[in-house]
Amino acid sequence: MTRVRLRKIESFIALSLCSLAAFAGIFWLFFILGDVIVHGASALRLELFTNDPAPPGIEGGGLRNAFVGQLLITFFATIIGVPLGVLGGTFLAEYARGKRIAKLISILSDIMVSVPSIVVGTFVYAVLVKPVGHFNGWAGAVALAIIMIPVVLRTTEDMLRLVPWTLREAAFALGAPYYRVITQVVYRGAAAGIFTGVLLSIARVAGETAPLLFTSFNNSFFSINMNEPISSLTATIFQYAMGPYDDWHSQAWAASLVITLFILLVTILGRMIIKMRYGGK
């Protein structure tokens, strides 16, 4: 009898520890989010979006340049990265389905998704900054696009695979060439999934800092010229948080709040689309 009791106690202790671990995870989430919201909300003002930075050390000013720069860099990264990713994923799931090359590229993409983003930054620096002689916005956009491509490629591949093969056969039977089957049947079937993949990849790169530090660099002035250094929210947060002024710190918190909320909203939206379209998976 005592043996059974001992086993039950052991089980209870182990399971309690597991529950504790789960609540530790939740605890950190609320600690970090709460902290960002409390500090960020108190520093959030309208001027943050409408004004450019004041000279260092002087109170006031905003981060209009960083918001605009971030939008520009992310926009161009999306323009470059999404088509490449979607088309590449199409090749893997359709033309090269079952071929060894598809498997290889798929695995390499999975690895690329987790490769240190700062290394991508150094690579783009060598290719697009060093030859030009100065930091520029295009380099930042390309660096983010490089991080985006494997993410979009892999989700596109997975989503296209979910489209039943019989659907394609039905279209083939009507005499449609493969490219029409892909663009008019397969893409339609997978549209929600591909769109979600794009959303999640935007969320992923919107918070990237390391690859921007030495590509688009930073700019204290308002600029929409992609050939020049351009400001981004994340690089500004890094500069302001490490800087000596309290006003900088509170602006960094406010910028963090905006970027965190944006990313969490996009992530939740993406999950909701997937859940609605594919039911829970």
Next chain:
Amino acid sequence: MPVSLKKNPVDLAFLVITATASLSVLVLILGIVFVLFSESALSIKEFGILRFIFSTDWNPVIESYGAATSLFGTAVTTLLSLVLAIPVAIGIAIFVTEIAPGFLKGPIGVAIELLAAIPSIIYGMWGLFTLAPIMADYIEPALQDTVGRIPFVGILFEGTPMGIDLLTASLILSIMITPFTASISRDAFNLTPAIVKESAYALGATKWEVMKNIVIPYSKLGVFGGAVLSLGRALGETMAVAFVLGNNHQITSSLLDAAATITVTLANEFTEADTDLYLSALFNLALILFVMSFAILAVAKFFLLRAERKFTR
């Protein structure tokens, strides 16, 4: 594959376009290796590969560079964060798959994934402004007074607690990688066939015994793959540690000292490198980091694929 292909010129064009797009991944990987290698040529010629890796010098003034201090920081923060993260992550995965009542499963799963979505710079800033003071004022002195008193172990906790050190950086890193490890472990646990678990329950096993003797052995490949994947992620993480590590090139026995990792060195010094050799040495660090993480991620992928294959066969 359907046969009607390639007769249609548009179809052929579409094939070529998509193939080119997918090859961009391959081109990027080869390009990164080639470019990093040629950019670090100067440093490799000057110091040699092995001497660069084992040299503890990092002195821009006399132009002498070695990777050992950065590698040390990378190794310590990565390993310590794994030690802290893996038990918690497995606990979370067990909780979500086996313990949590149905109505809690969804929300907790979502919360963990959101934790994974928070960008690393937020972790870093939160670490600098919130966690580092807490570490310096409460946790680190408490550690010094307790474990720090034990002979030999005490060496790890020597020095003045500043909060900007290896311990804080590792803790932040561990919070960051826990969600990845947890969600991969959860997926691995879910692959265990229900019938095997049910058989164990029918023999009178407790929930923990089912986990320990059935589910974990069944999914160990997947869990291990997930742990290695987290290792690869932690290795290359930049912003979360850049704020709280201090970028101090030294090899130290105390976890309460500032240090540098490869990523932190790159983030702090890349734009300051004023000579060709300095820049080349930094590229050399980037090359080492890329090769290391690529190899580790490839190993992780290998285990995860094997784990998957075991069940789909």
